[in-house]
Amino acid sequence: MKAVLLAAGRGKRLCDYTKSIPKSLLKVANKPILFHIIDRILANGIKEFVVVVGFKKDMIIDALKKKYPKINFVFVENDIFDKTNTLYSLFITKDQIKEDFLYFNADVMFNKNILIEKTLKIIQAANILKIPIIYTEQYPKGLGETASELKKELSQVI
Numbered sequence: 001m002k003a004v005l006l007a008a009g010r011g012k013r014l015c016d017y018t019k020s021i022p023k024s025l026l027k028v029a030n031k032p033i034l035f036h037i038i039d040r041i042l043a044n045g046i047k048e049f050v051v052v053v054g055f056k057k058d059m060i061i062d063a064l065k066k067k068y069p070k071i072n073f074v075f076v077e078n079d080i081f082d083k084t085n086t087l088y089s090l091f092i093t094k095d096q097i098k099e100d101f102l103y104f105n106a107d108v109m110f111n112k113n114i115l116i117e118k119t120l121k122i123i124q125a126a127n128i129l130k131i132p133i134i135y136t137e138q139y140p141k142g143l144g145e146t147a148s149e150l151k152k153e154l155s156q157v158i
Contacts (some may be wrong), residue, residue, distance in 0.1 A: 054081025
């Protein structure tokens with residue numbers, strides 16, 4: 001399982017905050033958003049990363065290599081990031097993702113419990129069956145109606 005992180009965009013809606021720094025390197029609780037995301041992915045046992053870069057790519061690459069020197073990141077450049085969208089950024093990773101992967105926007109934080117092992121199995125089974133999954137904030141206590149029904153249906157697959 002690989003994690004694909006899309007970190008190519010400019011973050012134009014944040015105007016002055018992202019003129020000189022990529023949105024994913026903005027700090028929340030004294031730590032770049034991207035580091036929060038990677039730490040949560042690592043905490044769930046995923047250790048392979050494909051990162052799509054574009055705007056201020058060198059800042060992102062340097063920050064990741066410095067913070068996580070033991071991780072061998074694969075960087076894919078979206079050199080037309082200012083003319084494309086996240087779908088294109090994901091598309092250009094096609095040569096690096098020949099197996100199951102999880103996709104993340106590099107500027108969206110999430111609760112680390114979302115990625116627990118059981119959830120990954122449900123995602124893998126749903127991916128095979130092409131079934132969308134809906135999660136709720138209280139995940140460890142309950143998956144929500146749609147995902148709970150899906151979990152029952154997929155229990156024989158898993």
